[in-house]
Amino acid sequence: NALRPGVIGLMRSITPELGPTGVRVNAICPGYIYTSRVEELMSNNESAKDAIESRIPLGRMGTPSEFGATCAFLLSPVASYIHGALLLIDGGLYQGMM
Secondary structure, eight states, X not given: OTHHHHHHHHHHHHHHHHGGGTOOOOEEEEOXXXXXXXXXXXXXXXXXXXXXXXXXXXXXXXXXXXXXXXXXXXXXXXXXXXXXXEEEESTTHHHHHO
């Protein structure tokens, strides 16, 4: 995704500026999330789904609820000391590529 480096760069550039004001800045980089739209697109092509999932170390795509839970965590008081973080929600896909 061509947007990802831009979002990460923006996050890194405003993190030092906004931290002292109490505004926390973090970025979430999702991998493949199995939404209803993805399900619709892959309904006629099970081999494409299998090919994608075979590249993910956890062996499956993420769910919208897993993505949402990560967002909720970052917004919660429990994450009040997390600032300038890049969270990959990708089942280990990025690490598997390195």
